[in-house]
Amino acid sequence: MSFTPSAHIHGHKLVELLGSWHGTARPSSQALAAALRQLALDGRLPPGTRLPAERELADALGVSRTLVARTLDRLREEGFAASRRGAGSWVKLPDRERDNESHGGWFPAADSEVLNLAQATPSAPPELCAAVDRARLRFAEQLSSHGYQPHGLPELREQIAERYAKRGLPTNPDQILVTSGAQHGFALLLRMLVSPGERVLVEHPTYPNALEAIRGLNAAPVAVPMVADGWDLELLAASLRQTSPRLAYLIPDFHNPTGIRLDAAGRERLARELARTCTTAVIDETLAEIDLTGDDAPLPMASFTDRALLVGSASKSFWGGLRLGWIRASEDFVQRAVVGRAAVDLGSPVLEQLVLAELLVDADRLLERRRAESIERRDHLIAVLSEHLPHWRFRVPDGGLSLWCDIGAPVSSRLSVAAEQHGVRVAPGVRFSVHGSLERWMRVPYTLPVDQLEEAIRRLAAAASSMPDGPGPTALTAPLA
Secondary structure, X not given: OOOOOOOEOOHHHHHHHHOOOOOOOOOOHHHHHHHHHHHHHHOOOOOOOEOOOHHHHHHHHOOOHHHHHHHHHHHHHHOOEEEEOOOEEEEOOOHHHHOOOOOOOOOOOOOOOOEEEOOOOOOOOOHHHHHHHHHHHHHHHHOOOOOOOOOOOHHHHHHHHHHHHHOOOOOOHHHEEEEOOHHHHHHHHHHHHOOOOOEEEEEEOOOXXXXXXXXXXXXXXXXXXXXXXXXOHHHHHHHHHHHOOOEEXXXXXXXXXXXXXXXXXXXXXXXXXXXXXXXXXXXXXXXXXOEOOOOOOOOOHHHOOOOEEEEEEOOXXXXXXXXXXXXXXXXHHHHHHHHHHOOOOOOOOHHHHHHHXXXXXXXXXXXXXXXXXXXXXXXXXXXXXXXHOOOOEEOOOOEOOEEEEEOOOOOHHHHHHHHHHOOEEEEEHHHHXXXXXXXXXXXXXXXXXXXXXXXXXXXXXXXXXXXXXXOOOOOOOOOOO
């Protein structure tokens, strides 16, 4: 696999990412190559990122051009860089790292004894059974019709529109298209807006199944790395200008997998950059209702720009088995989407829509209980990780359903294999990566009951201790520098 150079990183930004790359020692090509290699493995320099010219990088680092040239030679020899006359140098990954890449977002456990931490999805709420009973009584009303609802049931579209209005975004039912889940909605938008070979800008890390949808269309994902506190909007703006993506796919509401939320000021700046570059953005709001902060939420992205197409879902707020989601856009766009939908399906199931409509009648109370349950499980997971894997590092998420953990060494794929042998399934960081890398990271959801969470982390710690790293502390349990 070869990578076409995409976003360009300037010298000053690369210096910022490198930090104290040589410590107190004298600068050397070996130290610089090691630091750049780690940035590639961590996903902070995604494959395809164009590196600064030798002279620019040497000036930014305050080293000789010869040192930079030797560094690039080392990286090319190791498979972490490629160069072409007239095109400069860019980041790549060696074949052995790409071989570890695992596509797809999750694989359900067939063995009931395996505790599944690969899926960040909650079980059904207790209110679901009563909602099904009420919906079943109303189902007879639908039987005299043909049953096809390409827009979605009018009642459900009205309820979804009302929830947007409560969040500060006036919406009418004709701006809502009910889909068979958020993934279906995103795939439908991709078919409408993107042609094979065109670019789609995404955060890095990002939701694995969105990447699968992009790849399935033979489009090219362009990665913009997240930073410790969220979005590097300067780099995102530069990537929009330099790569001219046909579409952006972004998760500003409790980003998956990091759980960070973009604030109002960040949304305003993002909206300006989308307008400046004439870029349409699909905004994934799947986790928007899982707010664990208690703070006032910023307005939805569509309040800041008409270039935002919102995609929502019932899966994380209510239950994945309903397989229902929605698109919120202009009335004209929704009508175009209905016409385009006929190539994929003719509507979502009526009974499930009636069930969701019943759940939405008293959704605030249900979601408040859901959030309290998620806070309890999140805090319990943090306590258990602190006990069994105390050297893992993570940012306590603003919302969502998982922790994004720095496990201390680029071995998350190896750990996921060892964990399976200890009876727990986990998603390594590579699953959330555009072109491999992120091996230092692992997503750990807090959707299981607390007793199962505790047992799953015990098994995960046992798997980490069993990995063959020689005597003494392993790379996963040794203190981080």
